[in-house]
Amino acid sequence: MLRFGLCCLFKDHAVSFRTTTVKALVPLPRNEQLLKLSAISLHNVQNLLLALKTVQCLGIGAFRIMSPLFPRMTHPEAGYSLEQLPDGKTINASLKECKDFAFVHQIRLSFHPDQFVVLSSPNPRVVANSIMELQYQAALAEAVGADVINIHAGGAYGDKTSALNRFAAVFAELPEAVRNRLTLENDDVSYTPEDLLPFCEQQRIPLVYDVHHHRCNPDSLSIEEATERACLTWTSVGREQYCHLSSPRNGWDSGTIKSHADFIDRNDFPDCWLGRNMTVDIEAKAKELAVVKVMEDVEALNYRLRVQ
DNA sequence: GCATGTCAAGTTGTG
Protein backbone atom coordinates (compact mmCIF):
# COMPACT_ATOMS: atom_id res chain seq x y z
CA MET A 1 0.00 0.00 0.00
CA LEU A 2 1.06 3.54 -0.73
CA ARG A 3 0.71 5.89 2.14
CA PHE A 4 0.95 9.63 1.87
CA GLY A 5 2.50 12.07 4.27
CA LEU A 6 1.89 15.68 5.24
CA CYS A 7 4.83 17.99 5.95
CA CYS A 8 4.65 19.95 9.20
CA LEU A 9 1.78 22.39 8.63
CA PHE A 10 -1.89 22.68 7.74
CA LYS A 11 -3.57 25.16 5.45
CA ASP A 12 -7.26 24.91 6.32
CA HIS A 13 -7.32 23.06 9.61
CA ALA A 14 -6.86 24.91 12.87
CA VAL A 15 -3.57 23.39 13.96
CA SER A 16 -0.87 25.89 14.85
CA PHE A 17 2.70 25.82 16.06
CA ARG A 18 4.41 28.66 17.88
CA THR A 19 8.02 29.63 18.07
CA THR A 20 10.31 32.29 19.49
CA THR A 21 13.73 33.72 18.75
CA VAL A 22 16.98 33.94 20.65
CA LYS A 23 16.81 37.67 20.25
CA ALA A 24 13.51 37.78 22.14
CA LEU A 25 14.71 35.36 24.84
CA VAL A 26 18.15 36.70 25.70
CA PRO A 27 17.04 39.96 27.39
CA LEU A 28 14.72 38.05 29.77
CA PRO A 29 15.83 36.67 33.15
CA ARG A 30 16.23 32.89 33.01
CA ASN A 31 13.01 32.07 34.84
CA GLU A 32 10.99 34.20 32.42
CA GLN A 33 12.77 32.57 29.48
CA LEU A 34 11.76 29.16 30.79
CA LEU A 35 8.17 30.30 31.39
CA LYS A 36 7.88 31.52 27.84
CA LEU A 37 9.53 28.41 26.39
CA SER A 38 7.32 26.22 28.55
CA ALA A 39 4.11 27.86 27.29
CA ILE A 40 5.24 27.53 23.66
CA SER A 41 6.40 23.93 24.04
CA LEU A 42 3.18 22.90 25.75
CA HIS A 43 1.14 24.59 23.04
CA ASN A 44 3.18 22.83 20.34
CA VAL A 45 2.98 19.34 21.80
CA GLN A 46 -0.78 19.70 22.29
CA ASN A 47 -1.09 20.83 18.69
CA LEU A 48 1.06 17.90 17.58
CA LEU A 49 -1.58 15.59 19.02
CA LEU A 50 -4.26 17.65 17.27
CA ALA A 51 -2.25 17.37 14.05
CA LEU A 52 -2.12 13.58 14.34
CA LYS A 53 -5.86 13.38 14.97
CA THR A 54 -6.56 15.64 12.00
CA VAL A 55 -4.24 13.65 9.76
CA GLN A 56 -5.95 10.45 10.84
CA CYS A 57 -9.41 11.90 10.06
CA LEU A 58 -8.24 12.83 6.57
CA GLY A 59 -6.84 9.36 5.88
CA ILE A 60 -3.27 10.65 5.67
CA GLY A 61 -0.78 8.01 6.77
CA ALA A 62 2.36 9.93 7.70
CA PHE A 63 3.35 13.21 9.29
CA ARG A 64 6.62 15.13 9.27
CA ILE A 65 7.13 16.90 12.58
CA MET A 66 8.49 20.46 12.54
CA SER A 67 12.07 20.59 13.74
CA PRO A 68 11.48 23.47 16.19
CA LEU A 69 8.71 21.70 18.10
CA PHE A 70 10.63 22.83 21.17
CA PRO A 71 12.18 26.03 19.82
CA ARG A 72 15.85 26.88 20.52
CA MET A 73 16.24 23.76 22.66
CA THR A 74 19.86 23.19 21.58
CA HIS A 75 20.93 26.82 21.41
CA PRO A 76 24.16 27.47 23.40
CA GLU A 77 22.67 30.43 25.29
CA ALA A 78 18.92 29.86 25.35
CA GLY A 79 18.92 26.04 25.30
CA TYR A 80 17.02 23.99 27.90
CA SER A 81 15.75 20.54 28.78
CA LEU A 82 12.10 19.59 29.30
CA GLU A 83 12.82 18.94 32.98
CA GLN A 84 13.71 22.62 33.40
CA LEU A 85 10.35 23.79 32.07
CA PRO A 86 7.49 24.41 34.55
CA ASP A 87 5.18 22.31 32.33
CA GLY A 88 7.82 19.66 31.69
CA LYS A 89 5.79 16.79 33.16
CA THR A 90 2.66 17.68 31.19
CA ILE A 91 4.75 18.03 28.04
CA ASN A 92 6.27 14.59 28.54
CA ALA A 93 2.83 13.10 29.15
CA SER A 94 1.55 14.71 25.94
CA LEU A 95 4.49 13.31 23.98
CA LYS A 96 3.54 9.86 25.20
CA GLU A 97 -0.04 10.49 24.13
CA CYS A 98 1.20 11.40 20.64
CA LYS A 99 3.28 8.25 20.49
CA ASP A 100 0.35 6.04 21.52
CA PHE A 101 -2.02 7.71 19.08
CA ALA A 102 0.43 7.38 16.17
CA PHE A 103 1.04 3.73 17.03
CA VAL A 104 -2.63 2.80 17.31
CA HIS A 105 -3.50 4.53 14.04
CA GLN A 106 -0.28 3.52 12.28
CA ILE A 107 0.75 7.07 11.41
CA ARG A 108 4.39 7.05 10.36
CA LEU A 109 6.34 9.94 11.87
CA SER A 110 9.51 11.59 10.61
CA PHE A 111 11.80 14.54 11.19
CA HIS A 112 13.65 16.62 8.62
CA PRO A 113 16.33 18.80 10.25
CA ASP A 114 16.97 21.89 8.15
CA GLN A 115 19.93 22.98 6.11
CA PHE A 116 22.13 23.79 9.11
CA VAL A 117 22.68 20.13 9.88
CA VAL A 118 25.73 19.27 7.76
CA LEU A 119 27.72 16.20 8.75
CA SER A 120 30.10 16.50 5.79
CA SER A 121 31.27 20.02 6.62
CA PRO A 122 35.02 20.58 6.86
CA ASN A 123 34.27 22.95 9.75
CA PRO A 124 34.32 21.01 13.08
CA ARG A 125 32.06 23.57 14.77
CA VAL A 126 29.38 23.04 12.12
CA VAL A 127 29.64 19.28 12.60
CA ALA A 128 29.47 19.58 16.40
CA ASN A 129 26.34 21.75 16.21
CA SER A 130 24.82 19.33 13.74
CA ILE A 131 25.39 16.40 16.09
CA MET A 132 23.78 18.34 18.95
CA GLU A 133 20.75 19.04 16.80
CA LEU A 134 20.50 15.41 15.69
CA GLN A 135 20.64 14.25 19.29
CA TYR A 136 17.79 16.60 20.15
CA GLN A 137 15.72 15.31 17.23
CA ALA A 138 16.54 11.69 18.09
CA ALA A 139 15.36 12.18 21.66
CA LEU A 140 12.17 13.69 20.29
CA ALA A 141 11.84 10.86 17.77
CA GLU A 142 12.25 8.33 20.55
CA ALA A 143 9.58 10.06 22.61
CA VAL A 144 6.97 10.07 19.83
CA GLY A 145 8.00 6.89 18.03
CA ALA A 146 9.37 8.40 14.80
CA ASP A 147 11.53 6.05 12.72
CA VAL A 148 13.10 8.57 10.31
CA ILE A 149 15.42 11.55 10.71
CA ASN A 150 16.14 12.60 7.16
CA ILE A 151 18.97 14.92 6.09
CA HIS A 152 20.86 15.95 2.99
CA ALA A 153 24.47 14.98 2.36
CA GLY A 154 25.46 18.64 2.67
CA GLY A 155 27.89 20.63 0.58
CA ALA A 156 30.10 19.15 -2.11
CA TYR A 157 33.05 21.49 -1.46
CA GLY A 158 34.28 20.65 -4.93
CA ASP A 159 34.89 17.01 -4.04
CA LYS A 160 31.91 14.81 -3.24
CA THR A 161 34.01 11.73 -2.45
CA SER A 162 36.00 13.46 0.30
CA ALA A 163 32.81 15.04 1.61
CA LEU A 164 31.10 11.63 1.83
CA ASN A 165 34.18 10.20 3.53
CA ARG A 166 33.91 12.90 6.19
CA PHE A 167 30.21 12.09 6.49
CA ALA A 168 30.99 8.40 7.01
CA ALA A 169 33.53 9.14 9.74
CA VAL A 170 30.99 11.26 11.65
CA PHE A 171 28.17 8.76 11.05
CA ALA A 172 30.22 5.95 12.59
CA GLU A 173 30.48 7.87 15.87
CA LEU A 174 26.84 8.96 16.19
CA PRO A 175 24.75 7.72 19.12
CA GLU A 176 22.66 4.65 18.32
CA ALA A 177 19.37 6.59 18.60
CA VAL A 178 20.54 8.84 15.75
CA ARG A 179 22.27 6.17 13.67
CA ASN A 180 19.29 3.86 13.42
CA ARG A 181 17.00 6.68 12.29
CA LEU A 182 19.25 8.72 10.02
CA THR A 183 18.47 8.69 6.30
CA LEU A 184 19.94 10.56 3.33
CA GLU A 185 18.05 12.39 0.59
CA ASN A 186 19.19 13.32 -2.91
CA ASP A 187 19.15 17.12 -3.29
CA ASP A 188 18.47 19.56 -6.10
CA VAL A 189 21.97 21.05 -6.50
CA SER A 190 24.69 18.59 -5.49
CA TYR A 191 24.06 14.95 -4.67
CA THR A 192 22.06 12.85 -7.15
CA PRO A 193 20.69 9.37 -6.40
CA GLU A 194 23.62 7.99 -8.38
CA ASP A 195 26.06 9.83 -6.07
CA LEU A 196 24.36 8.57 -2.93
CA LEU A 197 23.21 5.03 -3.72
CA PRO A 198 26.64 3.31 -3.54
CA PHE A 199 27.38 5.21 -0.33
CA CYS A 200 24.01 4.37 1.21
CA GLU A 201 24.33 0.71 0.20
CA GLN A 202 27.79 0.47 1.70
CA GLN A 203 26.91 2.32 4.92
CA ARG A 204 23.46 0.73 5.21
CA ILE A 205 21.81 4.16 5.31
CA PRO A 206 18.35 4.24 3.69
CA LEU A 207 18.00 6.70 0.80
CA VAL A 208 14.92 8.94 0.75
CA TYR A 209 14.33 9.28 -2.98
CA ASP A 210 13.07 12.77 -3.86
CA VAL A 211 11.81 12.51 -7.41
CA HIS A 212 11.42 16.29 -7.77
CA HIS A 213 15.07 16.84 -6.84
CA HIS A 214 16.02 14.05 -9.23
CA ARG A 215 14.17 15.85 -12.03
CA CYS A 216 15.92 19.15 -11.10
CA ASN A 217 19.32 17.50 -10.66
CA PRO A 218 19.31 14.42 -12.90
CA ASP A 219 21.87 11.67 -13.42
CA SER A 220 22.09 8.59 -15.62
CA LEU A 221 19.38 6.76 -13.63
CA SER A 222 15.76 6.67 -14.71
CA ILE A 223 13.03 7.29 -12.16
CA GLU A 224 12.25 3.56 -12.26
CA GLU A 225 15.88 2.59 -11.59
CA ALA A 226 16.33 5.15 -8.81
CA THR A 227 13.06 4.07 -7.17
CA GLU A 228 14.07 0.39 -7.25
CA ARG A 229 17.60 0.86 -5.98
CA ALA A 230 16.48 3.26 -3.25
CA CYS A 231 13.84 0.71 -2.26
CA LEU A 232 16.52 -1.89 -1.57
CA THR A 233 18.31 0.43 0.86
CA TRP A 234 15.11 0.26 2.96
CA THR A 235 13.95 -3.32 2.53
CA SER A 236 17.44 -4.71 3.12
CA VAL A 237 17.20 -3.35 6.67
CA GLY A 238 13.58 -4.42 7.06
CA ARG A 239 11.99 -1.00 6.64
CA GLU A 240 9.33 0.62 4.47
CA GLN A 241 10.63 2.85 1.68
CA TYR A 242 10.23 6.62 1.97
CA CYS A 243 10.00 9.04 -0.99
CA HIS A 244 9.27 12.72 -1.58
CA LEU A 245 7.12 14.28 -4.27
CA SER A 246 6.46 17.85 -5.36
CA SER A 247 5.61 19.87 -8.45
CA PRO A 248 7.33 23.01 -9.77
CA ARG A 249 5.56 26.27 -8.93
CA ASN A 250 5.26 27.54 -12.51
CA GLY A 251 5.62 24.38 -14.56
CA TRP A 252 8.66 22.57 -15.91
CA ASP A 253 9.59 25.16 -18.55
CA SER A 254 9.75 28.06 -16.10
CA GLY A 255 12.98 29.30 -14.57
CA THR A 256 11.76 28.39 -11.10
CA ILE A 257 11.34 24.62 -11.20
CA LYS A 258 12.88 24.17 -7.76
CA SER A 259 10.18 26.05 -5.88
CA HIS A 260 7.12 24.09 -4.86
CA ALA A 261 3.62 24.46 -6.25
CA ASP A 262 0.42 24.54 -4.22
CA PHE A 263 -0.65 21.12 -5.48
CA ILE A 264 0.89 18.10 -7.19
CA ASP A 265 0.32 17.97 -10.93
CA ARG A 266 -0.95 14.43 -11.52
CA ASN A 267 1.50 14.06 -14.41
CA ASP A 268 4.35 14.45 -11.92
CA PHE A 269 3.27 11.33 -10.04
CA PRO A 270 5.55 8.56 -11.34
CA ASP A 271 3.55 5.69 -12.84
CA CYS A 272 6.03 3.20 -11.42
CA TRP A 273 5.05 4.26 -7.90
CA LEU A 274 1.49 2.94 -8.26
CA GLY A 275 0.92 -0.22 -6.29
CA ARG A 276 4.16 0.02 -4.31
CA ASN A 277 4.60 -0.39 -0.59
CA MET A 278 5.97 2.93 0.52
CA THR A 279 5.48 6.29 2.19
CA VAL A 280 5.40 9.42 0.01
CA ASP A 281 5.69 12.81 1.64
CA ILE A 282 3.86 15.48 -0.34
CA GLU A 283 5.81 18.74 -0.37
CA ALA A 284 3.21 21.24 -1.55
CA LYS A 285 2.11 24.62 -0.32
CA ALA A 286 -1.56 23.69 -0.08
CA LYS A 287 -0.46 21.22 2.60
CA GLU A 288 -3.20 18.77 3.70
CA LEU A 289 -5.41 19.82 0.77
CA ALA A 290 -2.65 18.76 -1.62
CA VAL A 291 -2.16 15.42 0.12
CA VAL A 292 -5.89 14.68 -0.07
CA LYS A 293 -5.92 15.62 -3.76
CA VAL A 294 -2.98 13.29 -4.50
CA MET A 295 -4.82 10.47 -2.76
CA GLU A 296 -7.90 11.12 -4.94
CA ASP A 297 -5.78 11.32 -8.10
CA VAL A 298 -4.01 8.08 -7.28
CA GLU A 299 -7.32 6.41 -6.55
CA ALA A 300 -8.50 7.46 -10.04
CA LEU A 301 -5.25 6.25 -11.64
CA ASN A 302 -5.57 2.90 -9.90
CA TYR A 303 -9.17 2.65 -11.06
CA ARG A 304 -8.14 3.34 -14.65
CA LEU A 305 -5.48 0.63 -14.41
CA ARG A 306 -7.99 -1.90 -13.09
CA VAL A 307 -10.46 -1.12 -15.87
CA GLN A 308 -7.89 -1.43 -18.66
C1' DG B 1 -5.12 47.13 15.18
C1' DC B 2 -2.20 46.47 11.23
C1' DA B 3 1.93 46.54 8.36
C1' DT B 4 6.59 45.36 8.06
C1' DG B 5 11.17 43.60 8.96
C1' DT B 6 13.31 39.87 11.38
C1' DC B 7 14.54 35.31 12.70
C1' DA B 8 20.79 30.42 15.37
C1' DA B 9 22.77 27.74 12.38
C1' DG B 10 25.20 26.29 5.86
C1' DT B 11 26.01 25.97 1.07
C1' DT B 12 25.37 26.96 -3.61
C1' DG B 13 24.34 29.52 -7.63
C1' DT B 14 22.81 33.77 -9.64
C1' DG B 15 22.64 38.78 -10.55
Next chain:
DNA sequence: CACAACTTGACATGC
Protein backbone atom coordinates in the same frame (compact mmCIF):
# COMPACT_ATOMS: atom_id res chain seq x y z
C1' DC C 1 30.32 40.61 -3.80
C1' DA C 2 25.68 40.51 -2.02
C1' DC C 3 21.69 38.11 -1.88
C1' DA C 4 18.12 34.65 -2.75
C1' DA C 5 16.76 29.88 -2.47
C1' DC C 6 16.15 25.86 0.07
C1' DT C 7 11.02 26.01 4.14
C1' DT C 8 7.56 29.31 6.04
C1' DG C 9 5.30 31.27 8.99
C1' DA C 10 4.91 33.70 13.37
C1' DC C 11 6.81 37.01 16.24
C1' DA C 12 8.31 41.59 17.69
C1' DT C 13 8.28 46.21 16.74
C1' DG C 14 6.56 50.49 15.58
C1' DC C 15 3.06 53.42 13.63
